[in-house]
Amino acid sequence: MLTGLFTLAIFYTLYFASALFIPIALALLLNLLLTPVVRALRKHLYLPEGVGAVLVLILLLVTVLVSFYGLSGPATRWLAELPVAMAEIERKLETLRQPVEEMQQAAEKVADLATPKATPGDDQPVTVAIKGPSLTAMFLGGALTIGAGLVIMIALLFFLLASGDTLLRQAVTIAPRLRDKKRVVEIMRDIEDDISYYLLTISLINAGLGCAVGFAMYLLGMPNPILWGVMAAFFNYVPFLGAVAGISIVGLVAILTFETPALILLPPLVYLVLTATEAQFFTPALLARRLTLNPIAVFLALIVWTWLWGIAGAMMAVPLLAMFKICCDHVDPLKPFGTMLGR
Numbered sequence: 001m002l003t004g005l006f007t008l009a010i011f012y013t014l015y016f017a018s019a020l021f022i023p024i025a026l027a028l029l030l031n032l033l034l035t036p037v038v039r040a041l042r043k044h045l046y047l048p049e050g051v052g053a054v055l056v057l058i059l060l061l062v063t064v065l066v067s068f069y070g071l072s073g074p075a076t077r078w079l080a081e082l083p084v085a086m087a088e089i090e091r092k093l094e095t096l097r098q099p100v101e102e103m104q105q106a107a108e109k110v111a112d113l114a115t116p117k118a119t120p121g122d123d124q125p126v127t128v129a130i131k132g133p134s135l136t137a138m139f140l141g142g143a144l145t146i147g148a149g150l151v152i153m154i155a156l157l158f159f160l161l162a163s164g165d166t167l168l169r170q171a172v173t174i175a176p177r178l179r180d181k182k183r184v185v186e187i188m189r190d191i192e193d194d195i196s197y198y199l200l201t202i203s204l205i206n207a208g209l210g211c212a213v214g215f216a217m218y219l220l221g222m223p224n225p226i227l228w229g230v231m232a233a234f235f236n237y238v239p240f241l242g243a244v245a246g247i248s249i250v251g252l253v254a255i256l257t258f259e260t261p262a263l264i265l266l267p268p269l270v271y272l273v274l275t276a277t278e279a280q281f282f283t284p285a286l287l288a289r290r291l292t293l294n295p296i297a298v299f300l301a302l303i304v305w306t307w308l309w310g311i312a313g314a315m316m317a318v319p320l321l322a323m324f325k326i327c328c329d330h331v332d333p334l335k336p337f338g339t340m341l342g343r
Contacts, residue, residue, distance in 0.1 A: 011308070014308050014309075015307075015308050018308065018309050018310075019145050019148070019149060020152075021309075022149060022309050022312045022313075023149040023150070023152040023153035023156070024152070024153075024156060025312075025316055025320070026153050026312065026316070027152075027153045027154075027156040027157040027160060028160070029195070029199065029316060029319050030060075030153075030157050031157055031160040031161060032191070032192055032195045032196045032199065032319075033195075033196055033199040033200060033203075034056050034060070034157075034161060035160075035161065035192065035196065036196055036200075037052070037056050038052040038053055038056055038161050038164075041055065041056075049161065049162050049163070049164045050162040052161070053158050053161035053162040054158070056161060057154065057157065057158055057161070061154075067230070070226075071226070071227055071230055074224040074226075074227045075227065078224075078227075089252060089255050089256060168184075168185070168188050171184050171188065172184055172185060183330055183331075186330055187326065187327060187330045190326050190329075190330070191323055191326050191327075194322060194326060195319055195322060195323060198287065198318075198319065198322060199319065201286050201287055202236075202237070202283075205236075205278060205282055205283055205286065206232075206233040206234075206236045206237060207233055208278075208282075209232055209233060209236055209274060209275065209278050210229040210230055210231075210232050210233030210234075210236075211229060212229075212274050213228060213229045213232035213233075213246075213271060213274055214226050214228060214229020214230070214232075215229070216267075216270050216271075216274065217229065217250070217267060217270075220263075220266055220267050220270065221257070221258075222250075222253060222254065222257060222267055223253070223257060228249075228250060228253070231246060231249065232246050232271070232274075232275070236275065236278070237314075237315045238302070238311075238314040238315055238317075239298055239299075239302055239317075239318060240299065240302065241302065241306075241314065242314075243272070243275040243276075243279075246271060246275070247268045247271050247272055247275075248268075250267050250268050250271045251264075251267070251268040253267070254266070254267040254268060292342055292343045293318070293321060293322060293325065293341060293342065293343070294340070294341055294342060294343055297321060297340070297341045298317070298318060298321065301317045301318070301320070301321040302314060302317045302318075304317075305317040305320065321341065324341070325337075325338050325341040325342065326338075328341065
C-alpha cells in the first residue's frame with residue numbers, strides 16, 4: 001500500500017513539476033554523453049575539467065544555433081504556407097471526401113432518430129463561455145518557461161562536466177560498507193559507459209539516417225531535402241512514434257509536391273524502407289548486446305514518459321529506462337525487474 005502511494009506521489013511530482021525536472025534530466029543525460037570528451041581533453045591536451053567543460057558547451061551551443069539558423073528559414077516558410085498547403089491537400093483528397101461525408105450524414109440521421117424531440121415547455125440549454133488566457137499570454141509564458149529551463153540545463157551541465165568525478169567520490173564516501181562502496185562505483189561506471197555509448201552510437205546512427213533520408217528526398221525531387229533529413233534524424237530518437245510521424249509528414253509534403261499517385265507514395269515508402277533498415281540491421285549490429293531492452297518495456301516507457309513530459313519525455317524514455325535497468329541489475333532485491341526489462 002505504502003509503495004503504491006509512494007509511486008503515485010513520484011509520478012504526480014514528475015508531472016506537475018515537469019518544468020523543473022526536464023532540464024535536470026536533460027543535463028544528466030548530456031553529461032553522460034559529453035563527459036568522455038572532457039576527459040579526452042584533460043588526458044591529451046592537459047586541460048582542466050572547467051576549461052574543457054566551457055569549450056564543450058561553446059561547441060554544443062554553436063552547433064545548435066547554426067543548425068537552428070540554417071533550418072529556420074525553410075521551416076518558417078512551410079509554416080507560413082500551411083493554410084494554402086492544407087487547402088491543396090484537401091483538393092487532392094477530394095475523391096476520398098465524398099464517401100466520408102455520406103457516412104457522416106448517415107450517422108447524423110441515425111442520431112436524430114434516436115434523440116427525442118423537445119417539447120415547447122422544455123427548458124432551453126444555457127450556453128456558458130469559458131474565457132481562457134490570450135494567445136500572447138500563452139506564448140510569453142511558454143517562452144519564459146523554455147528559456148528558464150535552458151538556463152537551468154546549461155548551468156547544471158557545466159557544473160556536472162566541470163566537477164569530474166567529485167560526485168562519484170562523494171557517493172562512495174557516503175556508502176557505509178566496502179561492499180556498498182564497490183557497488184556504487186560499479187553502478188555509476190556502468191551507467192556512464194553504457195548510456196554514453198548508447199547516446200553516442202544512436203546519435204551517429206541518426207545522423208547517418210538523416211543524411212540518407214535527405215539524399216533520397218533530393219533524388220526524388222522533394223523540396224527542402226535537408227529539412228526532411230534533419231527531421232528524420234531528430235524524430236529517430238523517439239522509438240516507434242518518430243518513424244510514424246516522419247512518414248506522415250513526408251507523405252503530406254509529397255501530396256503537395258506531386259500529382260500522380262505513384263510519385264506521391266514513393267517518398268513515404270522510401271522513408272519507411274530506410275527507417276526499417278536502420279532499425280532492423282544497423283542499430284542491432286552496432287549496439288549488439290551492450291544495451292538490450294525488452295521492446296514491450298520500451299513501448300510502455302515511451303507511453304509513460306510521453307504522458308509525463310511530452311516530446312522531451314519521449315526522447316529520454318529509452319536512456320532513462322536503461323539507467324533504471326542498470327540499477328536493478330546491481331541491487332539484489334531489484335534484479336527480477338532488471339531481468340524483465342531485458343531480452
